[in-house]
Amino acid sequence: MKTQYYTAVSLDGYIADPDHSLDWLHQFGGGDESSYPEFIREVGAIAMGSTTYEWVLEHHVYSDPEHPKAWPYEQPTWVFSSRTLPPVPGADIRFANGDVAPVHAEMRAAAAGKNIWIVGGGELAAQFHDRGLLDEIIVTIAPVILSGGAPLFTRRIATPPPRVVEVKPHSSGLTQMRLELPKVGEGGARAAAES
Amino acid sequence: MKTQYYTAVSLDGYIADPDHSLDWLHQFGGGDESSYPEFIREVGAIAMGSTTYEWVLEHHVYSDPEHPKAWPYEQPTWVFSSRTLPPVPGADIRFANGDVAPVHAEMRAAAAGKNIWIVGGGELAAQFHDRGLLDEIIVTIAPVILSGGAPLFTRRIATPPPRVVEVKPHSSGLTQMRLELPKVGEGGARAAAES
Numbered sequence: 001m002k003t004q005y006y007t008a009v010s011l012d013g014y015i016a017d018p019d020h021s022l023d024w025l026h027q028f029g030g031g032d033e034s035s036y037p038e039f040i041r042e043v044g045a046i047a048m049g050s051t052t053y054e055w056v057l058e059h060h061v062y063s064d065p066e067h068p069k070a071w072p073y074e075q076p077t078w079v080f081s082s083r084t085l086p087p088v089p090g091a092d093i094r095f096a097n098g099d100v101a102p103v104h105a106e107m108r109a110a111a112a113g114k115n116i117w118i119v120g121g122g123e124l125a126a127q128f129h130d131r132g133l134l135d136e137i138i139v140t141i142a143p144v145i146l147s148g149g150a151p152l153f154t155r156r157i158a159t160p161p162p163r164v165v166e167v168k169p170h171s172s173g174l175t176q177m178r179l180e181l182p183k184v185g186e187g188g189a190r191a192a193a194e195s
Numbered sequence: 196m197k198t199q200y201y202t203a204v205s206l207d208g209y210i211a212d213p214d215h216s217l218d219w220l221h222q223f224g225g226g227d228e229s230s231y232p233e234f235i236r237e238v239g240a241i242a243m244g245s246t247t248y249e250w251v252l253e254h255h256v257y258s259d260p261e262h263p264k265a266w267p268y269e270q271p272t273w274v275f276s277s278r279t280l281p282p283v284p285g286a287d288i289r290f291a292n293g294d295v296a297p298v299h300a301e302m303r304a305a306a307a308g309k310n311i312w313i314v315g316g317g318e319l320a321a322q323f324h325d326r327g328l329l330d331e332i333i334v335t336i337a338p339v340i341l342s343g344g345a346p347l348f349t350r351r352i353a354t355p356p357p358r359v360v361e362v363k364p365h366s367s368g369l370t371q372m373r374l375e376l377p378k379v380g381e382g383g384a385r386a387a388a389e390s
Contacts, residue, residue, distance in 0.1 A: 009206075011372075012207075017353075023353075024356070060319070142354045142356070143357045143374050144353040158205075158344075159219065160223060161219070161339045162340075169359070177370065179338050
């Protein structure tokens with residue numbers, strides 16, 4: 001069971017452009033090389049922030065308001081927000097707020113051995129990292145420069161660095177990179193042992 | 196003859212951290228896999244902004260003020276700045292200001308068929324791009340997240356996207372990616388033809 005932040009990112013570190021658009025990403029197509037089908041098969045619970053949730057509502061569920069589409073995920077989904085947001089009929093969506101740790105415990109139980117996917121954004125993923133609950137960051141790097149938008153992550157993780165487990169270039173131009181995060185306290189424990 | 200922006204970058208798009216440090220990069224070592232020796236052999240002229248120049252002075256040339264080191268580049272180097280900066284004795288350093296296009300022509304003549312290296316920062320590289328003078332961005336991606344610092348680039352280049360020419364993961368954890376930039380007007384010309 002891993003908690004994974006799986007997202008696409010521009011070469012300069014943005015997961016959405018300043019207009020909340022993903023056109024820069026969609027131009028590369030899905031493609032047979034996408035790791036998504038294999039990834040989602042192992043996911044047992046999903047977490048997302050309110051901006052991501054509202055993006056899915058606007059661009060997917062209600063993109064044609066007269067003919068709403070189904071919620072795209074089968075897994076139970078926790079939406080973190082301090083605001084009251086509308087649910088989606090027929091979808092297993094649970095609203096959460098505050099400390100991510102107790103919610104992570106609930107998600108873990110619901111996932112029953114499968115992985116937990118943090119969809120975004122960067123601040124929610126960082127909150128899981130703060131509590132030592134984020135195991136991996138899996139980024140699909142798009143060869144574009146956006147020069148602004150929503151940041152990949154909102155904490156520094158540099159020393160010790162994440163460990164690169166996989167780098168997989170696709171013929172579309174996208175490159176997937178998988179990083180294992182240092183365990184929280186790993187650098188600290190080492191520093192303490194040296195002092 | 197190509198004009199290349201060759202730089203290291205964090206996974207979230209910063210070429211230096213908020214303290215102007217490169218410790219996050221140097222922890223990965225140089226390594227036999229570095230493309231730098233091969234890259235620099237083909238460089239005939241160098242451009243950098245004032246922040247980069249002052250970084251080289253502080254962290255290399257005058258890192259031990261009583262025993263100054265030699266300027267690290269053999270190639271003629273143009274330093275772009277609106278301020279008056281100190282030269283380095285014995286080094287071929289030329290100060291420039293304003294529009295990059297006429298300076299690029301001078302650099303091109305001096306390079307005599309070899310490449311032009313834009314060392315940084317992101318705004319200087321963007322100014323060459325604005326004038327249609329930047330051919331490639333070659334980034335060495337470090338698997339770290341800095342969450343702030345000096346940006347890779349300060350313009351949007353997304354549609355059409357740069358073309359990925361090479362992705363080369365190193366055993367150190369660094370990954371080099373080479374991107375050919377769309378010719379300026381490529382998207383515009385296409386849009387005009389369609390309208």
